[in-house]
Amino acid sequence: MAAEESTADAAGMQSRLGEQGYLADRGLATSVSVAVAIERPLLLEGDAGVGKTELAKALASALGTPLIRLQCYEGLDVAHALYDWNYARQMLYIRTVEAAGARTERLEEVFGPDFLLPRPLLQALRHEGEERPVLLIDELDRADDEFEAFLLELLSDFQVTIPEIGTIRARRRPIVIITSNRTRELHDALKRRCLYHWLDHPSPAREAEILAIRLPGLAPGLAEQATAFVAALRELELMKVPGVAETIDWVRGLMALGQDQLDRDSVSDTLGLLLKHREDVETVRERELERLTPGSGDV
Amino acid sequence: MSELRRACAELAGIAARLRNEGLKITYPQIETAAEALIAGPEGDREFAYWALRSALVSGPGEGEIFDRVWAGEPPDAACMRGRDLSAPIAGSGSRRAGALRAGRSDGEGDDERDSDAVGVTFSRSEQLRRLDFNLYGPEEERLARFALRRLAGRLEERRSRRQRRSNRAARLDFQPTLRRSIRTSGHPVDLVWSGPLRRPRRMVFLIDVSGSMQPYSAPMLVLAHALRRLSREVEVFVFGTRLTHLSRDALARNSQAGWSEAVGREVPDWAGGTRIGAGLAAYSRGWGRAGMSRGAVVTVLSDGWERGAAGEIDTAMTTIRLAAHRVFWLNPLAARPGYEPLAGGMAAALPYVDVFLPAASIADLEIFIGELARNRPRPVPQVASLPPRPRSDL
Numbered sequence: 001m002a003a004e005e006s007t008a009d010a011a012g013m014q015s016r017l018g019e020q021g022y023l024a025d026r027g028l029a030t031s032v033s034v035a036v037a038i039e040r041p042l043l044l045e046g047d048a049g050v051g052k053t054e055l056a057k058a059l060a061s062a063l064g065t066p067l068i069r070l071q072c073y074e075g076l077d078v079a080h081a082l083y084d085w086n087y088a089r090q091m092l093y094i095r096t097v098e099a100a101g102a103r104t105e106r107l108e109e110v111f112g113p114d115f116l117l118p119r120p121l122l123q124a125l126r127h128e129g130e131e132r133p134v135l136l137i138d139e140l141d142r143a144d145d146e147f148e149a150f151l152l153e154l155l156s157d158f159q160v161t162i163p164e165i166g167t168i169r170a171r172r173r174p175i176v177i178i179t180s181n182r183t184r185e186l187h188d189a190l191k192r193r194c195l196y197h198w199l200d201h202p203s204p205a206r207e208a209e210i211l212a213i214r215l216p217g218l219a220p221g222l223a224e225q226a227t228a229f230v231a232a233l234r235e236l237e238l239m240k241v242p243g244v245a246e247t248i249d250w251v252r253g254l255m256a257l258g259q260d261q262l263d264r265d266s267v268s269d270t271l272g273l274l275l276k277h278r279e280d281v282e283t284v285r286e287r288e289l290e291r292l293t294p295g296s297g298d299v
Numbered sequence: 300m301s302e303l304r305r306a307c308a309e310l311a312g313i314a315a316r317l318r319n320e321g322l323k324i325t326y327p328q329i330e331t332a333a334e335a336l337i338a339g340p341e342g343d344r345e346f347a348y349w350a351l352r353s354a355l356v357s358g359p360g361e362g363e364i365f366d367r368v369w370a371g372e373p374p375d376a377a378c379m380r381g382r383d384l385s386a387p388i389a390g391s392g393s394r395r396a397g398a399l400r401a402g403r404s405d406g407e408g409d410d411e412r413d414s415d416a417v418g419v420t421f422s423r424s425e426q427l428r429r430l431d432f433n434l435y436g437p438e439e440e441r442l443a444r445f446a447l448r449r450l451a452g453r454l455e456e457r458r459s460r461r462q463r464r465s466n467r468a469a470r471l472d473f474q475p476t477l478r479r480s481i482r483t484s485g486h487p488v489d490l491v492w493s494g495p496l497r498r499p500r501r502m503v504f505l506i507d508v509s510g511s512m513q514p515y516s517a518p519m520l521v522l523a524h525a526l527r528r529l530s531r532e533v534e535v536f537v538f539g540t541r542l543t544h545l546s547r548d549a550l551a552r553n554s555q556a557g558w559s560e561a562v563g564r565e566v567p568d569w570a571g572g573t574r575i576g577a578g579l580a581a582y583s584r585g586w587g588r589a590g591m592s593r594g595a596v597v598t599v600l601s602d603g604w605e606r607g608a609a610g611e612i613d614t615a616m617t618t619i620r621l622a623a624h625r626v627f628w629l630n631p632l633a634a635r636p637g638y639e640p641l642a643g644g645m646a647a648a649l650p651y652v653d654v655f656l657p658a659a660s661i662a663d664l665e666i667f668i669g670e671l672a673r674n675r676p677r678p679v680p681q682v683a684s685l686p687p688r689p690r691s692d693l
Contacts, residue, residue: 027352030345031349038331038338042353239622
């Protein structure tokens with residue numbers, strides 16, 4: 001656990017992430033190390049399944065800090081993201097105090113820390129340890145404009161004021177990773193406050209390396225053939241392009257069937273592990289399978 | 300220190316060149332870029348490349364531009380040409396007298412409220428409705444803006460009415476009810492209900508802004524902006540030789556600018572030809588496939604005159620149509636008598652379009668809004684029913 005990380009060490013970050021099983025390319029490692037060093041949020045965009053969320057997890061493990069995750073969704077509001085009061089408990093407390101006939105001063109305790117439910121953003125602000133926690137704001141594009149505006153404010157000052165308690169300031173700025181699936185464009189103001197990195201699908205060689213790490217006992221020939229096949233698939237016009245997670249599932253399925261080579265039948269049978277839309281499976285079956293297997297090394 | 304100074308000078312140069320190519324670079328971004336440089340090892344070119352890229356780039360399309368600037372390549376000639384705004388663009392009606400001005404003295408604009416002139420008002424607004432955008436003057440433009448905003452409002456009205464009538468039975472929302480009950484010493488007197496809200500579908504506009512489309516793309520931008528102000532889920536892209544997403548501010552700016560200069564400022568390829576297929580494909584790859592098209596109503600505004608390869612439109616439209624809920628194609632030429640969509644680009648796209656409409660006047664856009672409001676469900680497209688893809692592009 002390094003002390004003041006104010007220098008960006010891309011190579012170092014790359015190897016530390018690698019130790020956690022996450023293979024980042026030089027560009028991503030640079031962006032991450034810079035974001036950590038200059039204390040700016042990092043916005044990761046890319047297709048589903050390229051490893052945006054995984055990066056945050058790997059980073060937290062690599063740095064030995066806790067990962068605090070805020071999963072965004074439509075209708076997410078401050079109460080669910082920042083904090084909420086435990087109303088049920090408060091009411092019980094009030095009733096009990098009334099029943100016991102105690103004096104009103106006790107009622108101030110109703111807004112004490114016991115009754116506060118800290119949600120992820122507040123957890124990140126109140127983190128006690130010396131290290132900076134990793135705050136993952138996942139799929140921000142699913143939240144709405146108002147939440148983005150609130151987040152922008154929070155990311156500027158890293159402090160929040162709860163009327164009944166006071167101002168809470170982060171002791172150390174969390175390392176903020178924001179991911180987006182681009183179902184809508186985030187606001188300029190937010191994008192320009194963050195460092196930006198577009199995460200592409202890995203190259204066949206890199207994906208084969210990932211497979212080797214995740215699937216012990218994988219035959220190298222199968223890895224090469226499989227990644228070449230998936231790479232060719234990603235060039236097609238599909239409804240949903242398979243991500244790394246799908247590739248891993250698919251190859252695991254092939255291995256379970258005892259395959260160490262790609263052949264047309266096994267691929268055709270297991271397409272459902274790779275492609276999640278019926279139309280895509282049909283497209284590939286009807287049009288491409290002939291062209292892409294067997295020996296699908298190059299197209 | 301001189302090493303640092305040199306790096307900062309280079310940084311300033313890069314930022315300037317990026318702005319020239321059409322990227323918006325703000326001062327805080329340059330600050331961030333400088334901080335990033337300082338944080339890393341000196342003299343490491345690779346580090347500098349990635350660090351500056353992460354600070355100055357904010358979208359997948361911008362990466363290419365950054366790469367070009369970093370490599371020191373000369374700026375795209377087509378981009379530079381498009382940025383000359385002083386010269387009026389061919390086909391623009393901004394300096395021509397509008398058809399409605401005949402016989403009218405200046406300054407009469409607001410007298411339409413006069414009840415005596417009601418009959419005159421109706422026939423004038425009726426004329427305006429049917430007037431081709433190509434023939435607009437500044438006065439028509441001003442009136443049309445109001446009309447388009449009202450039109451957008453009508454769509455929202457119909458949507459919200461439908462919502463109220465069809466909301467399912469609501470459930471009690473526990474948390475806010477409890478919160479309110481504290482005011483009444485713990486007795487839940489004030490109940491809060493919540494139920495599933497039918498949100499209007501996302502709308503994606505893909506607008507051709509090449510020279511020939513210019514009189515028609517500007518009103519579309521106004522309409523799109525008006526819709527966006529009413530219902531946040533509107534995304535607008537413009538394309539000519541390149542696809543550009545219009546952020547909320549950019550859309551606002553462009554819809555308020557005069558119609559002859561509307562998009563030129565933002566889009567470096569304003570007066571070039573159109574590569575429709577490439578533009579649509581760029582949208583699909585960058586945004587549509589990732590999820591923006593899903594369940595959305597995608598509207599393309601273009602005359603179909605394609606400069607690129609014919610097969611490109613075909614493949615691009617396939618992807619768009621598979622993911623989108625409905626695909627509209629608006630073509631300003633379609634209103635002309637005797638028009639048939641035979642031109643290569645238009646013919647290629649037509650099989651994938653659910654609704655094909657003209658878009659040359661306000662009346663046409665009213666029909667468009669009417670169709671939007673109808674919101675008919677669409678059967679899931681069968682792969683076999685799509686036309687066979689040409690083999691050449693595989």
